[in-house]
Every structure is written in C-alpha cells, then in structure tokens.
Amino acid sequence: MIDLSKVKNILIVNSRSSERKLTGMVMWGALAVASHYKTAIPGSDVVFLDENNEDNFFEKFKEVLKTRDMVGFSLTSMQIKYTLPLIKYIREYYPNIKVIGGGIHMILFPNEDYGDYFDEIVTGEMPKDHFLHELYPEKVLEVFRKKRAQVISGFNCSYKCTFCVNSVRNCKYESMAPEKICAEIDYLVDKYNPPKIYFRDSGILHSFLDAPDPRSLKFHPKVGSSWEGFALEEVIRSYRARDEETFFWATHNQAELDLLISRGNRKVGFEFKYNSSPRLTRSMQIAFKDLKLSELAVIFPGTDEFPLSPHVKAIGLKKFLSKGLRK
Ligand code: SF4
Numbered sequence: 001m002i003d004l005s006k007v008k009n010i011l012i013v014n015s016r017s018s019e020r021k022l023t024g025m026v027m028w029g030a031l032a033v034a035s036h037y038k039t040a041i042p043g044s045d046v047v048f049l050d051e052n053n054e055d056n057f058f059e060k061f062k063e064v065l066k067t068r069d070m071v072g073f074s075l076t077s078m079q080i081k082y083t084l085p086l087i088k089y090i091r092e093y094y095p096n097i098k099v100i101g102g103g104i105h106m107i108l109f110p111n112e113d114y115g116d117y118f119d120e121i122v123t124g125e126m127p128k129d130h131f132l133h134e135l136y137p138e139k140v141l142e143v144f145r146k147k148r149a150q151v152i153s154g155f156n157c158s159y160k161c162t163f164c165v166n167s168v169r170n171c172k173y174e175s176m177a178p179e180k181i182c183a184e185i186d187y188l189v190d191k192y193n194p195p196k197i198y199f200r201d202s203g204i205l206h207s208f209l210d211a212p213d214p215r216s217l218k219f220h221p222k223v224g225s226s227w228e229g230f231a232l233e234e235v236i237r238s239y240r241a242r243d244e245e246t247f248f249w250a251t252h253n254q255a256e257l258d259l260l261i262s263r264g265n266r267k268v269g270f271e272f273k274y275n276s277s278p279r280l281t282r283s284m285q286i287a288f289k290d291l292k293l294s295e296l297a298v299i300f301p302g303t304d305e306f307p308l309s310p311h312v313k314a315i316g317l318k319k320f321l322s323k324g325l326r327k
Contacts, residue, residue, distance in 0.1 A: 053137035224274035
C-alpha cells in the first residue's frame with residue numbers, strides 16, 4: 001500500500017472517454033478526488049488534468065510528470081482505452097512514479113487482472129464532499145464566466161433500474177451537505193453575478209423554501225417558480241438536449257424566452273407558465289420572429305393542447321412529455 005505521508009507531488013488525471021471530448025463539462029468525480037488529496041495531505045502539491053478540457057493534453061501531461069511522485073487515474077470502463085497508453089508512458093520514462101487506479105471500473109471489477117499497470121487499486125468510494133476552485137480546468141471556468149456556473153447537489157442514485165450501473169453497484173443517492181451547497185451558490189453568485197439561478201434538483205429548492213411536503217408547497221408563494229423549473233428540466237431531458245444546446249434568451253426590449261433548444265439548423269422555443277390558461281404575449285411573438293424559431297410551445301400544468309397563434313401552441317406538460325414536438 002502506498003504510504004501517502006511520503007507522497008507530496010500528485011497528479012490526478014481524468015482521461016477522455018470517447019473521441020469526442022466533453023469540453024466545458026465538470027468531471028466531478030475526478031475533481032473531488034484531486035480536491036480530497038490536496039486537502040487531506042498537508043503540504044501536498046496536487047495537479048488535476050482533465051483531457052476533456054485541455055488542448056495539448058499529452059504535452060501538459062508529460063511536463064507535469066517531471067515533478068510527480070504519484071499519478072492517480074479515476075476510471076470508467078470507457079476511459080481505459082485512452083488511459084493505458086498514458087500509464088505505459090509513465091512506466092517507461094518515470095518508473096519511480098507510483099500509479100494508482102480508482103473509480104467506477106475498479107469498484108465494479110476489483111478482481112480483474114490489471115497486470116503491472118497499477119501499484120495500487122482503490123476499490124472503494126473516495127469522499128466527494130468538496131471541490132477546490134483552484135483545481136477547476138480553465139475551459140470549465142470559461143463556461144462558468146460566459147454561460148453557466150454549476151453547483152452539484154449530490155451523487156449517485158437510489159433507484160434500481162436493471163440496465164443501470166448505479167443499480168449494479170447497489171449505491172444510494174448521496175446528497176452534498178446543504179451548508180456546502182449554500183456556500184457554493186454564494187461563492188458563484190459573488191464571483192459571476194448570474195442573472196438567474198436554476199434549481200435542477202427541486203428537492204433542494206423545496207428544502208430552501210421550507211416546503212417539505214406537497215401541501216406546504218402547493219400554498220407557497222414560489223410554487224410557480226418550482227413548477228416552471230421542474231417542467232423546464234423535464235423538457236430538456238425529453239429532448240436529451242446537451243448543455244451547449246440549451247439557452248435562456250432575453251433582449252433589451254424586455255422580450256425573453258425561458259428555454260431555447262438549438263440543434264443543427266433547428267431552433268425550438270419554450271415558455272413555462274404555472275397557469276391553466278396561458279395566453280400569447282408580445283414577448284413570445286418577438287422571440288419567435290427574432291430567433292427564427294421552428295416552433296414555440298407554452299408548457300403549462302394542464303392536459304390540453306391548443307393553438308395561441310399559427311406558430312405558437314400551448315401544451316400541457318404531461319401531454320408534451322408523452323408526445324413532444326418534432327425533434
Ligand atoms: S437509470 Fe440509473 S441513474 Fe437513472 S434513475 Fe435508474 S438507477 Fe437511477
């Protein structure tokens with residue numbers, strides 16, 4: 001077992017998982033591992049390299065290795081193909097560097113024959129309770145500055161869908177501590193001054209609103225905001241829209257659109273109204289014209305579907321999710 005008291009210079013690597021890099025996305029698991037080592041080992045020098053978010057990843061990797069005692073890889077099965085060449089390079093040029101492997105692949109397959117690729121395999125979960133901002137890749141921070149900053153509220157899932165890795169691992173949802181979520185939101189609001197905050201995790205929002213059950217939520221003054229955020233999240237999921245395809249749009253003449261999904265040449269717009277009889281507004285007409293939308297739907301809690309104009313229709317959320325628009 002590697003004596004961590006003797007290891008000070010650590011590199012944590014998150015390799016790519018496919019030919020297409022997930023640039024701009026936060027790799028929370030690997031970032032948590034890097035943050036944990038940096039905090040848990042006094043005086044340590046920890047570098048986090050995420051291949052998804054580096055242009056000259058291999059050059060940077062080679063440069064950082066010159067000063068490292070240990071390199072850790074956080075691995076899913078899809079990352080192995082891109083990781084083994086990196087380990088071969090370490091073994092050839094820096095045989096004294098210790099290599100450890102952890103992550104979901106090791107947790108699922110602890111008894112696999114890993115040959116001499118690793119000096120140590122970590123088969124348990126590492127703490128995922130904080131993320132050091134100094135370790136975030138620059139490309140992620142660029143997205144935070146220009147588009148959206150993210151706060152994670154929890155890991156894993158307690159459901160047991162048969163096809164899902166979470167089910168095989170028999171894991172449970174692990175929430176981040178509410179005070180850490182609040183501190184992170186405060187930090188990002190101070191730093192980036194965002195015009196809006198979206199809660200994709202409505203459970204966290206309801207906890208902040210002190211609305212722990214459906215009855216207290218129903219009569220809460222923010223129930224509309226909660227429903228609209230929930231509906232927006234469900235529409236994004238039903239489209240399987242990636243972060244870079246989704247936008248909030250607003251102009252100086254007060255026109256705005258709650259959700260724009262832009263994919264290829266096609267742009268669809270959504271407004272969300274917690275209201276059983278939504279109406280056409282001037283803002284919707286401006287959005288439809290200025291954005292050259294293919295379709296604009298007003299999503300509301302009802303079950304009907306009816307036109308508001310030749311180009312805009314109102315559709316109940318349930319109906320939309322079972323039917324959708326043209327994708
Ligand atoms: S598919 Fe996986 S992550 Fe999604 S609900 Fe089922 S068990 Fe949870």
